Amino acid sequence: MRSLLVSFLLFSNTYYAQETPKRDSIKLVTSAQFAGSTGLYSAGVSKVSRTEKIELGFLCGYVPSSFGGPLASLVLKFAYNPFNFKIINKIRIEPFQTGVFFAQNFGDNLDVIWGKQYPKGYYWWHRSLRTHFFISTQVSYKIGSKSLDRIAAYFEVNTNDLYLYSFFPNRKSIKIYDIFFFGTGLKLYFKLPLRLKH
Amino acid sequence: MRKAIPGIFILLIFLTTSSGCDKFEYSPYQTETLKGIPKDLNNINILKLLANENTDDDTVTILYTGDSQRFYDELKNLVTKVNTMPEIDLMVLSGDLTDFGTLQEYLWIERELKKLNIPFLCTIGNHDLTANGEAIFVNMFGQKNYSFIYKGYKFIFHDTNGRKYGFDGNIPDITWLSKEIDDTTPDWFIGVSHIPPYDIDFDENLELSYKNLFASKKNFILSLHGHLHSTSDSYYYNDSVRYMTSNAVVKNQAILLKLINGRIIKQFIEY
Numbered sequence: 001m002r003s004l005l006v007s008f009l010l011f012s013n014t015y016y017a018q019e020t021p022k023r024d025s026i027k028l029v030t031s032a033q034f035a036g037s038t039g040l041y042s043a044g045v046s047k048v049s050r051t052e053k054i055e056l057g058f059l060c061g062y063v064p065s066s067f068g069g070p071l072a073s074l075v076l077k078f079a080y081n082p083f084n085f086k087i088i089n090k091i092r093i094e095p096f097q098t099g100v101f102f103a104q105n106f107g108d109n110l111d112v113i114w115g116k117q118y119p120k121g122y123y124w125w126h127r128s129l130r131t132h133f134f135i136s137t138q139v140s141y142k143i144g145s146k147s148l149d150r151i152a153a154y155f156e157v158n159t160n161d162l163y164l165y166s167f168f169p170n171r172k173s174i175k176i177y178d179i180f181f182f183g184t185g186l187k188l189y190f191k192l193p194l195r196l197k198h
Numbered sequence: 199m200r201k202a203i204p205g206i207f208i209l210l211i212f213l214t215t216s217s218g219c220d221k222f223e224y225s226p227y228q229t230e231t232l233k234g235i236p237k238d239l240n241n242i243n244i245l246k247l248l249a250n251e252n253t254d255d256d257t258v259t260i261l262y263t264g265d266s267q268r269f270y271d272e273l274k275n276l277v278t279k280v281n282t283m284p285e286i287d288l289m290v291l292s293g294d295l296t297d298f299g300t301l302q303e304y305l306w307i308e309r310e311l312k313k314l315n316i317p318f319l320c321t322i323g324n325h326d327l328t329a330n331g332e333a334i335f336v337n338m339f340g341q342k343n344y345s346f347i348y349k350g351y352k353f354i355f356h357d358t359n360g361r362k363y364g365f366d367g368n369i370p371d372i373t374w375l376s377k378e379i380d381d382t383t384p385d386w387f388i389g390v391s392h393i394p395p396y397d398i399d400f401d402e403n404l405e406l407s408y409k410n411l412f413a414s415k416k417n418f419i420l421s422l423h424g425h426l427h428s429t430s431d432s433y434y435y436n437d438s439v440r441y442m443t444s445n446a447v448v449k450n451q452a453i454l455l456k457l458i459n460g461r462i463i464k465q466f467i468e469y
Binding site for chain 2: 108
C-alpha cells in the first residue's frame with residue numbers, strides 16, 4: 001500500500017514537471033490544525049508542487065497536560081490532491097485528498113527507542129514513531145494577492161499502524177469507524193516570486 | 199450538481215464534528231479525552247462484588263483469564279459465554295489488557311468488559327505499562343496494587359512487571375505485600391499478578407523473598423498469573439502455594455475456579 005502510494009506520487013511529479021518547465025515562483029502552504037492525532041494544535045509548512053497536486057512538509061504539534069498530555073510531535077507529511085473543482089468564481093473544492101504522515105511522538109514515556117532493559121525485539125513495534133494514513137477534504141477561497149494565493153479549510157480523518165493492527169484481526173468487534181480519528185484546520189497558500197519583476 | 203458540492207461539504211463537516219467530540223484525537227498517546235474516560239473501575243467492581251456477597255453460600259466461582267491484548271473478537275465471545283453462567287461471582291484478568299498501552303485499546307477493551315453481568319477485576323501487565331499505559335491504567339482502573347476480602351478470601355492484586363522498571367528491586371513491592379499478608383481477618387489468601395516469579399521478566403533478586411513470603415502463610419493457597427499465554431498449574435516451589443498461569447484470550451479457553459473452603463476445583467471453559 002505504501003509503495004503504491006509512493007510510486008503514484010513520484011509518477012505524478014514527473015508528469016507535471018515535464019508539462020510546466022517554467023519556474024518563476026515557489027508555492028508554499030502553512031497550516032494550523034486542531035486535533036488530527038498530531039497534537040491538540042499543530043502548525044506546519046509544506047512545499048506545494050506547481051500543479052498543486054502534491055504537498056510535502058512538516059508539522060509540529062503539542063498536547064498540554066489538561067488534554068491528556070504533555071505530548072509533542074514532529075510530523076513529516078505527504079499529501080496528494082488528485083482532483084479540484086472550481087465551484088463559483090473564487091471557490092475551489094478538493095473533495096478527496098489522501099496521503100501518509102510519519103509522527104515522531106515525544107513524551108515522558110515515549111523515548112525514540114526501547115529502554116536498555118529490553119532485549120532486542122522484545123517489543124516488535126516502534127516505540128514512539130507512528131505511521132498514519134489519512135483522507136481529507138478541503139475548500140478554498142481565492143485571494144489572489146501578490147503572495148497570498150488562497151486560503152483553505154480542511155477536514156481530515158486518519159488512522160495509524162497500531163490501530164490497523166488492532167482492526168484487521170477483529171472484524172466483529174472493531175469497526176472501521178473506531179480506528180479513524182478527526183482533525184480540522186486552516187491553510188494559507190503562498191506563491192512567492194523567485195526573481196524580481198521589472 | 200457542482201453548486202451543491204460546497205453545501206454537502208459543509209454538511210459533512212457539521213455532521214462529523216457534532217457526532218462525537220472524542221473522535222477528535224490529539225494523539226494516540228493521550229491519556230484523557232474531552233468526554234472523559236471510565237474511572238476507578240476496580241473499586242467500582244469490588245463494591246459491586248461485595249454488594250452481592252451471599253454469606254449463606256461460601257463457594258467462590260472465578261472466571262480466570264488474561265492477556266486480552268488485541269484479541270477483541272475472542273474477548274467478545276468470552277463475555278457472551280460468561281453471561282450465560284450465572285454461578286460465576288467475578289472475572290479476573292491477569293494483565294496485558296492492551297498490546298500497545300494506548301488509550302483507544304483500553305477503551306475498546308472496556309467496551310467489551312462492561313457488557314459483563316458480573317464484576318471484573320484487572321491486574322496490570324507489561325504491555326499495559328508501555329507508552330502512557332501506566333497513567334491510563336491508574337486513571338481507569340485505579341491503583342496497581344490493591345486488595346479486598348470476599349467470602350473470607352483475600353485477593354491481592356499487584357504489579358510484578360520487574361523488567362519494565364529495569365529490575366530496580368522495588369517491583370513487586372515486597373513491603374506492601376508483607377503488610378497485606380500480615381492480616382488475620384481472611385481465611386485464605388490469593389495473589390493475582392501478571393508475571394510469575396519464575397519468569398525471566400520477574401526481578402530475579404526478589405524471586406526468593408516473594409515466594410518465601412507467600413509460603414510463609416499456610417493459608418496462602420493460590421498465586422494467579424498471565425504473561426505466558428498458556429495454562430500451567432503446579433506447586434512450582436514445592437511449598438504450599440499453587441501457581442497457575444492463564445491462557446491468552448485468543449486461545450478460546452478460560453479457566454473456571456471454584457473455591458470451596460480453601461479447596462480449589464479447576465475446570466476449563468471453551469468459548
